[in-house]
Amino acid sequence: MDLTVAKKDLLRFVTRVQGVVERKSTMPVLSNVLLTAAGEAGSGSLRLSATDMYLAIQGNLNADVKQPGTVAVSARDLLERIKMMPEGPIQIVTTDGANTVIRAAGSARRFTLRGLPGEDFPPLPVPASGAPSLALEVSTLQQLMGTTYYAVSTDETRADLNSALFEWDGECVRMVATDGHRLAKTELRVPGRTATATMLIPLKAINELRRLCDELAAEKDATVQITQSGSNAFFQAGTTTFSVRLVDAHFPPYAQVIPQQSNKRMRASRVALADALRAVSIAASERTGGVKLSVTANEVRITSESAESGDGFDQLPVEYSGEPIQIGFNARYFLDVLNVLDEDEVDILLSGELDPSVIKPASDRNFIAVVMPMRI
Amino acid sequence: MTPEAAIEDAHRGALKPVYVVTGDERFVANEVLGALRHAAIGTAIAAFNEDKFTAGESDIKRVLGACRTLPMMAARRFVHVRSIDRWDGAEALDELAAYAESANESTCLVITGEKLDGRRKLAAIGKKRDFHVLCNTLDDRAVAKWIAARSQTLGHAVDPEAAELICQLVGPTLGFVNDAIERLALYVGEDNGKGRPITEEAIVECIVRVRTADVWALVDAAGQRNLAGALALLADVYDPRDRGLPLLGALAWSVRQFLKFAIALESGQSADVAGRAANVFPSSKVRDFAQRAKMLRAREAEQWLVVLAETDAALKSSRRPADAILEDSLVRLCRQRT
DSSP, rough: EEEEEEEEHHHHHHHHTTTOSSOSSGGGGGEEEEEEEEOOTEEEEEEEEEESSSSSEEEEEEEEEOEEEEEEHHHHHHHHHHHHHHHSEEEEEEEETTEEEEEEESSEEEEEEEOOGGSSSSSOOOOOOOOOOEEEEEEHHHHHTTTTTTOOOTTTOOOTSSSSEEEEEEEEEEEEEOOOOOEEEEEEOTOOOOOOEEEEEEEEHHHHHHHHHHHHHHHOEEEEEEEEEEEEEEETTEEEEEEEEEEOOOOOGGGGGOSOSSEEEEEEEEHHHHHHHHHHHTSSSSTTOEEEEEEEETEEEEEEEEEETTTEEEHHHHHSSOOOEEEEEEEHHHHHHHHHHOSSSEEEEEOOTTSSSEEEETOSSEEEEEEOBBOO | OOHHHHHHHHHHHHHOOOEEESOHHHHHHHHHHHHHHHHTTSSSSSSHHHEEEETTOOOOHHHHHHHHBBBSSSOOEEEEEEEEGOOSSSHHHHHHHHHTOOHHHHEEEEEEEOOOOOOSSHHHEEEHTEEEOOOOOOOHHHHHHHHHHHHHTTTTBBHHHHHHHHHHOOOOOHHHHHHHHHHHHHOOOEEEEOOOBOHHHHHHHHSSOHHHHHHHHHHHHHHOHHHHHHHHHHHOOOOOGGGGHHHHHHHHHHHHHHHHHHHHHTTTOOOOOOHHHTTOOOOHHHHHHHHHHHHHHHHHHEEEEEEHHHHHHHHHOSSSSSHHHHHHHHHHHHOOOO
């Protein structure tokens, strides 16, 4: 293999694959990135692939290919060496089987990496021909994930909660996540594109997809092509394809825990409420992180206390006309929700001090969060 | 608190907000855990009302946060903390103790592990509030009773001798015993919708193809330095399908039981007392043991156990024929001298 590629393109993609590469796997080859050069001088391409056997990412870069070939090299080592290269074209040559020399054009700097033959790298999944595929705006996917990801459980032993539910239901796309203590759901309309699909996307994939979307968001009208094929889902954007093995579990029946009606509604400034919660939670007990909300006519008092560090108090004007109510919450659960919204005002719907509360943006019907109260 | 009492709590739906379940009898501990979980979650959506943590890996604050959170569309939240012994420092246990003193009534926190440090405040509160469930290994008599009760639950009668035989062959670990009973229940089957009794023949066929009488005959032959007799017995009972491992296991178990008896006898105890120490019953067996003790001393039995352990390792790792390894072992047993 002998090719020349621009450092900035190579660096960008090799950086991107780091999140997918598995460093602690029992299969050492998974800590590598596969480089595959194809084509010919002037019209060649370099394909980079990485996988942890659950997630896989593949991308194509334009390259001047003198000799096609394939080699797998350590993703971390490759990244470190490319970073140290001067700006401009980089030549990658494989010698003696899998030894890979990285050389900067016009500079004496070079590195040699001990790689593995490309044939040792596991084959990546490919969608079956004719598998159903749909296009979704990057901004839409970004909004779905960005407003729900924090509610995904980090407990890897519970596959059903360690993933987010993605549903395409008619002209509506939806993402739901829960860790059993809170739930977040975002539903957006995609007029003119009707489909039915249900996927359980693991948290690691959600995090990687968020990074991918953040990069693509700069491009105007960027779209992601979503294909579901067998147990995998493929997300293709530009020359990058990201595939994920979907979670084979049943997402809990979330609709049952979203309160259909609440008899108390408090409307508050999102920023002011978040600020007060953040401040008061500093004094909350380390054991629980809980704060108490005492809602009375047009006023909410937020208090926290801890045997170790005293107490905290703040008070905010709110719109509220119901019966006074006192309710305890984990402040972080509230803050997670308030931090991902961008509306000025939020509605907090309450029923009783033991019942789930609902947080919604005041002017937006697409998002809903449910937070369970705490006994403080 | 006994495991039975905890299970009774669960069946009555009168759950305490905290249970600490410790002990080396994992089968019973799992039964207690299962009953408490079922009583706490019931028909509610488990995903929204269950939290599992592993001590040492999870932060105590997360555990307590989960305990303080109210259940979602359910009566209770179930929080399980595994491997309590993995919390080395006092801090986490003391935090749990503080929680236990003012626990959230709508949460059932179950903490499981091998052992709870008796010096910790949690142990004292557990004793005072009666939420510490001890699941210790049962003695042979209790295991035999447990076998009878378990078989009865599966619809099969088992007489005390057969229960004792299962116990002797399988050992006191209830997980293995339960597995053996389930296999036996399937083996004996039903007759007109009623479970057939579990017999000694079924046990010998199903659990191990070695009769305890044959094992003791081997012990006696080796004890009398009767190598020819011991080799002839081995040729009768050796089954190449299992490389003699069940036979060796039964032999080791018998020698260990004899060793307990012989040690008690040599320390000046009467045969009856020594029999109780070694869980040997009925009295006819105690007489057999006393007779055996005249030809085999405790010290020699100890050396036999070393030989048997080496034989076990050889059977599991050597490429030599298993019957040859067992024959070597008998030669060594017959030549042992103290």
